Each structure stands twice: as C-alpha cells, then as structure tokens.
Amino acid sequence: MPHMQAMVLDAPGQPLRHMTRTVAEPGADQLLIRVTACGVCRTDLHIVDGDLSQPRLPLIPGHEVVGRLVRAGGAARDFSPGDRVGVPWLGTTCGRCSYCRSGQENLCDAPGFTGYTLDGGYAQYLVADRRFCFHLPSEYNDAEAAPLLCAGLIGHRSLMMAGDAQHLGLYGFGAAAHIVAQVAGYEGRRVYAFTRPGDLEGQSFARDLGAIWAGDSTSQAPRALDAAIIFAPVGALVPAALRAVRKGGTVVCAGIHMTDIPSFPYRLLWGERTVRSVANLTREDGESFLALAAKVPVRTHIQTYPLQSANQALDDLRSGKVTGAAVLTIDETGAA
Numbered sequence: 001m002p003h004m005q006a007m008v009l010d011a012p013g014q015p016l017r018h019m020t021r022t023v024a025e026p027g028a029d030q031l032l033i034r035v036t037a038c039g040v041c042r043t044d045l046h047i048v049d050g051d052l053s054q055p056r057l058p059l060i061p062g063h064e065v066v067g068r069l070v071r072a073g074g075a076a077r078d079f080s081p082g083d084r085v086g087v088p089w090l091g092t093t094c095g096r097c098s099y100c101r102s103g104q105e106n107l108c109d110a111p112g113f114t115g116y117t118l119d120g121g122y123a124q125y126l127v128a129d130r131r132f133c134f135h136l137p138s139e140y141n142d143a144e145a146a147p148l149l150c151a152g153l154i155g156h157r158s159l160m161m162a163g164d165a166q167h168l169g170l171y172g173f174g175a176a177a178h179i180v181a182q183v184a185g186y187e188g189r190r191v192y193a194f195t196r197p198g199d200l201e202g203q204s205f206a207r208d209l210g211a212i213w214a215g216d217s218t219s220q221a222p223r224a225l226d227a228a229i230i231f232a233p234v235g236a237l238v239p240a241a242l243r244a245v246r247k248g249g250t251v252v253c254a255g256i257h258m259t260d261i262p263s264f265p266y267r268l269l270w271g272e273r274t275v276r277s278v279a280n281l282t283r284e285d286g287e288s289f290l291a292l293a294a295k296v297p298v299r300t301h302i303q304t305y306p307l308q309s310a311n312q313a314l315d316d317l318r319s320g321k322v323t324g325a326a327v328l329t330i331d332e333t334g335a336a
C-alpha cells in the first residue's frame with residue numbers, strides 16, 4: 001500500500017496532526033491526484049474550530065486543491081495522466097434530488113464536500129469525483145491557481161447575487177474579496193472595501209486592487225451602496241451593511257458560518273432591501289469563473305506555507321495576518 005504525508009484533524013479544537021496515511025484507491029468515477037498546492041480557506045478554520053459541526057473524522061481538510069492526475073479508477077474522460085486538475089469544495093452530489101435536477105446542485109440534499117465530509121488536499125494525494133473536477137487556466141502556476149477554487153468561485157457567485165450593482169461594498173477584505181474586487185473593477189463597478197477597524201494594511205491592499213474607497217467596517221460609506229457582500233464571519237455586519245445600501249439594495253452573506261446576527265429595526269430592511277446567503281457552488285459557476293479569471297486577468301496574491309505548517313497558516317488566517325490568500329505547497333516528500 002503506498003503511503004503519504006497528511007495533516008489530519010482528529011477532533012475540532014485541536015491542532016492538525018502531521019502523519020502518514022495510506023493513499024486511497026480511486027473508485028470508478030474517481031481520480032487519484034498528486035496534490036501540489038492547496039488553499040487555506042476560512043471555511044477550514046470554521047471546521048477546525050468546530051463552528052461547522054458535521055465533519056468526517058478523522059479528516060484531511062482542504063478544498064482548494066491543485067494537483068496532477070496519477071490515474072483514474074475508471075474511464076478518465078476529460079483528464080489524462082499528468083493533466084493538471086483542480087478540486088473544489090463541492091466534491092460530489094446525489095444527482096437525483098429536486099435541487100440536482102433543477103440546476104441548483106449547490107443545494108443538493110446529499111452532497112459531499114471536499115475537506116469536510118470527504119478527505120481534502122492537506123496531503124500529498126487525494127481521490128476526487130472526476131465529474132466535479134476542473135481544468136485550470138494555464139496563466140496560473142499551481143499555488144496561484146489554488147485560491148481560485150473557493151475564494152474565487154464562491155466570491156464570484158456572491159458577485160452574481162449582487163446583481164448589476166454599480167456601487168458595491170465588500171465587508172472583509174481577505175482571499176475572496178481580493179479576487180472579487182478585481183473582477184468587479186473589470187466589469188466597471190466601483191468597489192468600497194470595509195476591513196477590521198484599524199487594518200490600514202488591508203485598506204491599502206484594497207486600494208491597490210482598485211477599490212475607490214477603503215475604511216473601517218464601523219465607518220460610514222461615502223455614499224449609498226447598490227449592494228454589499230459580507231465575507232467576514234461577523235453577524236453584526238448584516239445591519240451595518242443594510243444601513244449602507246440604498247432602497248432596493250441587496251446584502252449578500254457569502255460565508256458558510258457567521259456569528260449570530262443582532263436584532264435590528266425593521267426600517268433597515270424596509271424599502272425592498274434584500275438579505276440573502278450564498279451556498280456552495282455549481283459546476284457551471286466553476287467553468288464560467290475560471291474562464292473569466294484568465295480573461296480579467298485576476299492576479300491572486302498568495303502567502304505560501306509548507307504542508308507541515310498548516311497549523312501556522314490557519315493561525316495566521318485566524319489572526320488576520322494573511323494578505324490575500326494562504327496556500328500550502330506540497331512536494332513529493334511533503335516539504336515545500
């Protein structure tokens with residue numbers, strides 16, 4: 001049995017453990033992939049910290065996975081050995097429920113999520129359902145491509161939910177927002193970036209990426225916004241963003257987890273304002289975003305860590321020390 005290095009979560013609230021695991025055999029519809037890079041997403045933090053309560057345990061986290069196809073369990077179809085493969089959060093779906101049958105596979109009743117209910121990419125190898133894997137644009141190296149697979153995809157789905165908003169607020173300027181800001185600018189929108197109070201570095205990063213205004217999340221926007229996307233997992237930002245959007249405006253909650261939303265006066269929602277969430281992705285989102293990213297072109301700003309430093313990457317993300325996106329780089333010996 002071939003073995004691999006992996007970072008494993010035994011139980012929420014504990015650091016990941018660096019260990020040797022058996023490489024899984026790919027099933028009929030699966031690909032065996034040698035991982036070269038894996039993004040570290042805020043969702044991974046929510047899993048490790050126990051905010052998301054249904055992980056497979058023990059678990060290999062990671063759902064922004066880039067690697068090379070080793071071999072397919074059955075017919076590989078779209079991929080040949082050696083091809084670069086991207087594996088996203090939506091790892092598999094049932095294909096039969098009412099959501100799957102109506103173009104809303106992101107809401108599937110019996111999904112599998114990479115790095116949550118299925119083992120993910122904090123390892124040298126993973127197996128993935130070939131039907132949910134992507135080809136990646138050649139403009140990006142492996143580490144640069146990794147954040148496109150969740151921060152990019154979910155960010156883009158959130159941007160679509162914001163409709164044709166011209167004046168767009170982004171709350172939380174991390175991995176997703178740094179990509180969305182570039183796409184929004186390409187589409188001719190005006191971006192207003194809200195960061196943690198006092199995060200001047202984050203604010204200047206946002207301006208570098210085209211935001212026409214950047215300030216603290218507690219400060220007032222310079223004008224009424226058409227829509228706002230909340231990436232930070234902070235429920236108090238919902239009433240704050242509602243205050244910032246005009247009549248008919250939309251507030252999109254893009255994260256998978258948020259602290260409780262405090263109660264707020266109805267007049268903040270009045271005037272046909274909308275609050276909505278965004279859940280997961282569809283394969284169609286993936287194909288359309290990856291093509292668009294290469295066209296913009298979106299440049300991902302990454303901070304890389306070797307596989308064994310996954311806990312450090314998670315800590316840095318938790319404490320707001322990552323500018324752009326954190327990415328684990330993985331070679332055949334497990335070190336970068």
Ligand SMILES: [Zn+2]
Pocket residue numbers: 093094095096097098099100105107108109110111
């Ligand atoms: Zn389904």
Ligand SMILES: [Zn+2]
Pocket residue numbers: 041042043044063089150151
């Ligand atoms: Zn993610």
